[in-house]
Amino acid sequence: MREFPPRRIVCLTEETVETLYLLGEQDRIVGVSGYAVRPPQVRKEKPRVSAFTSADIPKILALEPDLVLTFSDLQAQIAAELIEAGVAVHAFNQRDIAGILAMIRTLGALIGASERSEALAQTFERRLADIASSTRGHCRPRVFFEEWDNPLIGGICWVSELVEIAGGEDVFPHLRSMKAAKDRIVPPEAVIEAAPELILASWCGKKVVPEKIRQRPGWDAIPAVRNGLLFEIKSPLILQPGPAALTDGLDAIRAALAAVR
Structure with a gap:
């Protein structure tokens, strides 16, 4: 430098x-x-x-x-x-919420703005804690997050964590430990068996087409599909491991969950 x-x-x-x-x-x-x-x-x-x-x-x-x-x-x-x-x-x-917060603090240190980056990180931490606290004891709808459609890829760790903070239950929580997308490939039959009540999709740079999801063989048996609870979350809001995911991305998940309850 x-x-x-x-x-x-x-x-x-x-x-x-x-x-x-x-x-x-x-x-x-x-x-x-x-x-x-x-x-x-x-x-x-x-x-x-x-x-x-x-x-x-x-x-x-x-x-x-x-x-x-x-x-x-x-x-x-x-x-x-x-x-x-x-x-x-x-x-x-960074691949999880803790990593996102560490990124903010590290970046602040790199540019000589540690106090401001610490304050920013703490603001996000308080917001996440408040939202998580507000959902405790409530019904937790089962959620499938779809990061890609072909092959079918489940959500990365920070997305899974945000689903839980927002008040949902990730139907494939074990995938959060898989950093690489290829390790989060999900057989379509597994989603049918998991029976999510809500499907969230963000196809990493291309527009989600709900009709394609509805037309998958056997998916008409999934509660989320049967009840029309398919929601797109724009990639910049949820698939960037930074402030957007902790704010607008999380709020988009919360809004979709409100439609289930």
Whole structure:
């Protein structure tokens, strides 16, 4: 890193972008992922330099970043190329709510804003605790979260945790320990057997088509399908392991659960 705190930051996923804006440190951002949409003004204010598994390395280097923020093993090759070019890189890999909160605190430390990032993390912690407390003792509808449709993939850990905080019961809680999507593939027959009362779907970058879900063989026996309780949650709200999931994503789950009760 050329100096501390870094003055020129490139964010290759959305959650660090949103966190920096929430901390009032958006002026440090000089480049973002093409998927960054929160807050809305980011699409006008910041140049886009990457997709998720690919990036314009020359464009990033031309921005002369002091720090590049990446996420997960899927961006390992991008990180390696930047490191070889002499760029400081921090790779996050949060997969649960505790990891999201740690990301916020770590990012604050990286930019010299530890007090503000701690306050932000504590705000989220209090909100999660309050919502979880409000659902105790209530009926807990059975929920299937569908992260992809072909093959059928169940929700990652932070999504499963948020379903429970919101007052639902994840029908496949064992999948939360599986970090890789390929390890969360679910046979359609298993969903029929689990009989969820609510199906939440977020097809990671493409629009959910409820009719396709309803037409799956045998799924008309599932209570959620029979009762029309199929809800889409937009990917930027729930599949980004950052502030969006803890706020609007969680609220979307709560709204869907309210339709069951």
